[in-house]
Amino acid sequence: MAQYQCKSCGEIEVSNLAAPEACTQCGERGAIDLDAQTAEIAKANDAFRAAILQGGHPELLGQVVCTQGVAAEGLGFVARAQIEVAGFASFTVENDPYGDHSFGALTINGKKLWWKIALYDADYRFGAADPLDMAQTRRVLTLLFPSEY
Known part of the structure; x- marks a missing residue:
């Protein structure tokens, strides 16, 4: 179906x-x-995450940001979080109900951390009109604590 x-x-x-x-x-x-589109978005989100350690993906443009609470943990914590997010592969129905690999939860230094990818237009003002159009879609990966949601 x-x-x-x-x-x-x-x-x-x-x-x-x-x-x-x-x-x-x-x-x-x-x-x-929609099923094929979701699979392609998941593939692109995975590639975007994997590339954050190399300074970003050459075609999947975007940025990685963190909340004040995550930043307050220090650069070592943020760096460790980015490493873990880049290699995250533990997707389940519970943490990825839409199948697009846009969310994950993990634990860093005993603290529960969430990450979320949102898809925007090229100006970061609105949602992406066509999430598969790499020239017009920008990804924003946010690192946050559940209490900051």
Whole structure:
């Protein structure tokens, strides 16, 4: 069973077969395979995270930020957190319910830490219109403590 979203009106349809020929809501042709899109976003998020230790990914642009609480733990803590986040691979249904590898939880020096990737437009003002368009999508990975959420 796959989910498809109309490119025109945003209606989501579920199909056991192939992509629908036309949207049942507006009649327009063309749909996004949401499962395939999620898998591609997860792959890009993984590549973005892995590249933070090398100063960033050459095509998946973005930034890594941390909250005041995480920064207050010191540079050693932040560096260790970045190393752990870059290599994080413990995704489960509980910590990755959407399957896009945009969230993780880990423990650094006995402290529970969360990381979250958000997808923005090129100006960091709005959500990404097309999260698979690397030229127009920016990632922001935030390191935070659960109490700061």
